[in-house]
Amino acid sequence: MFELFGISSQALFGQLLIGLINGSFYALLSLGLAVIFGMLNIINFAHGAQYMLGAFAAYFLLQYAGLGYWWAIVLAPIVVGITGIIIERLFLQWLYKLDHLYGLLLTFGLALIFEGTFRNFFGSSGLPYSVPPALQGGQNLGFMFLPNYRGWVVVFSLAVCLTTWFVIERTKLGSYLRAATENPALVRAFGINVPRMITLTYGFGVALAALAGVMAAPIYNVSPQMGANLIIVVFAVVVIGGMGSIMGAIVTGFIQHGNIHHHGDRAFDTASRPVRKERLACSASPRRAAIRRCAGTARRLPSWSWPHCSSSRRCSPIPSF
Amino acid sequence: MASLLVLAPMFAYPVFLMKALCFALFACAFNLLIGYVGLLSFGHALFFGWASYISAHAAKVWGLPPELAILSGAAAAAGLGAIVGALAIRRQGIYFAMITLALAQMMYFFAVQAPFTHGEDGIQAVPRGKLFGLIDLADQTNMYVTVLVIFLGCFLLIYRIINSPFGEVLKAIRENEPRAISLGYRSERYKLVAFVLSATFAGVAGATKALVFQLASLTDVDWPMSGEVILMTLVGGLGTLFGPVAGAFFVVTLENYLTTIGQWVFVVQGVIFVVCVLLFRRGIIGELAQVLRVKL
Numbered sequence: 239m240f241e242l243f244g245i246s247s248q249a250l251f252g253q254l255l256i257g258l259i260n261g262s263f264y265a266l267l268s269l270g271l272a273v274i275f276g277m278l279n280i281i282n283f284a285h286g287a288q289y290m291l292g293a294f295a296a297y298f299l300l301q302y303a304g305l306g307y308w309w310a311i312v313l314a315p316i317v318v319g320i321t322g323i324i325i326e327r328l329f330l331q332w333l334y335k336l337d338h339l340y341g342l343l344l345t346f347g348l349a350l351i352f353e354g355t356f357r358n359f360f361g362s363s364g365l366p367y368s369v370p371p372a373l374q375g376g377q378n379l380g381f382m383f384l385p386n387y388r389g390w391v392v393v394f395s396l397a398v399c400l401t402t403w404f405v406i407e408r409t410k411l412g413s414y415l416r417a418a419t420e421n422p423a424l425v426r427a428f429g430i431n432v433p434r435m436i437t438l439t440y441g442f443g444v445a446l447a448a449l450a451g452v453m454a455a456p457i458y459n460v461s462p463q464m465g466a467n468l469i470i471v472v473f474a475v476v477v478i479g480g481m482g483s484i485m486g487a488i489v490t491g492f493i494q495h496g497n498i499h500h501h502g503d504r505a506f507d508t509a510s511r512p513v514r515k516e517r518l519a520c521s522a523s524p525r526r527a528a529i530r531r532c533a534g535t536a537r538r539l540p541s542w543s544w545p546h547c548s549s550s551r552r553c554s555p556i557p558s559f
Numbered sequence: 560m561a562s563l564l565v566l567a568p569m570f571a572y573p574v575f576l577m578k579a580l581c582f583a584l585f586a587c588a589f590n591l592l593i594g595y596v597g598l599l600s601f602g603h604a605l606f607f608g609w610a611s612y613i614s615a616h617a618a619k620v621w622g623l624p625p626e627l628a629i630l631s632g633a634a635a636a637a638g639l640g641a642i643v644g645a646l647a648i649r650r651q652g653i654y655f656a657m658i659t660l661a662l663a664q665m666m667y668f669f670a671v672q673a674p675f676t677h678g679e680d681g682i683q684a685v686p687r688g689k690l691f692g693l694i695d696l697a698d699q700t701n702m703y704v705t706v707l708v709i710f711l712g713c714f715l716l717i718y719r720i721i722n723s724p725f726g727e728v729l730k731a732i733r734e735n736e737p738r739a740i741s742l743g744y745r746s747e748r749y750k751l752v753a754f755v756l757s758a759t760f761a762g763v764a765g766a767t768k769a770l771v772f773q774l775a776s777l778t779d780v781d782w783p784m785s786g787e788v789i790l791m792t793l794v795g796g797l798g799t800l801f802g803p804v805a806g807a808f809f810v811v812t813l814e815n816y817l818t819t820i821g822q823w824v825f826v827v828q829g830v831i832f833v834v835c836v837l838l839f840r841r842g843i844i845g846e847l848a849q850v851l852r853v854k855l
Contacts, residue, residue: 342599474657
């Protein structure tokens, strides 16, 4: 037990932990969003709804098939990912040649459909989902108390993010993917099935959202509007991290710390207020520096930057006549 | 259209018509931006909702007459539009939509917290007052005529703007911005003025709605409202003069008759979005204009 700026370490690290947990979900969701935007050129407004679908899939698996958390964490992303693939084949594939905005509007419509349907059947109060037995309890780290499940969420989502980054940056499959975003026609000429790759990318991005949903289920309730509450923050994360920049999405997601949208805000009373001020005061500058750093790396590495980012369009010297 | 709207109260419930007119004006204001400048704002609820708060506050707490309440709402929306527009027009397409959405959410949370908005309760029991100190707006017919005059006035103004040299420059920017710049037009300034105009008209619509319903609430500032106005404009037809009006009437009617089926309203709205994007990108009026080969 020690004190920092006159605040007990329990309170300080408790706050930081809430930030980190939110950060894990933001990172997973914004990673999926960034991958989809990069490959399909579509802002997936249904991402929050698909996160919600993941949580509901876990709930259904438990209720109707008797399959617990560990099954859900494998099966739910696959099931929701398949619905994503169906959506891409049915709807999205007709929109690639049109303006970005139609993709946004279509996925917005899909989000309304999903959320409306679930709210109709399950109300808006939320359903409980318990923490798996293996992860119940917690660890006393001396300076704070860490519930096992929350530790697991942070570690696992970090692992998933880094694996995704590794696959995209360092493997053959990833290099096809990056090449296809640069110049799809040329990659097709080399005999690679680009449309199928696009479909699978969308499925993968959606599966990531569903995975985040499964992990969120024991922490927050399973409720139809859980995604709608989160999606706006996730957009902010993706924009701050740089549209289509994978590392940007991951880093910003974790740094976000719920500074903008703090779930714990009202749960903590007077004791937390000085903590928050303190944190805002001391986190503002390092956070900005970190973002600048990560934006810097994104610029230096030619790896995962998209051809259609706004800067390249704005800078084109020749007006099109 | 004007004569239809004058006769309409004989056949339909006036409050319903007034609601539809407010949304029609809101959609027209939004269409000014997306249809003629090609900028999709995902935060127009900001101007609509905040204008309704300001006008409700002006009418109730400051005790201003209705015409001044609506004007102060519109002025607030114009001010907010100038700030948001100055920040947002630096980017195009998706980025523009995201920035407007972010700023609108910021102001939404401000509306949740600020004391004068009364949070979840909203500003209730707003007095309609006497227009110019003469006409009592508590009377339904008087209120309807007032709303109709406001709507037609703004509609004609928007028509005039679109068909002015200024409007032609806006269309040129929509079609090919680099070319407009190379012809010597300062596209940023034109876009900013268009943004402020659109915000102001949205503000007039919101302020009027606050007086009609005697209520300003969080629903009007929240982001689903931004989605709804996009839906109205899309259904009616982007970039058509009458499209937003038709779209607004369509959506408001739909909501009115579907209230009995509860949450399915959202599903129906979602389906309309999907169908419009996939099959009828020109919207009702756009398709009609195509069939009749006239410009509407």
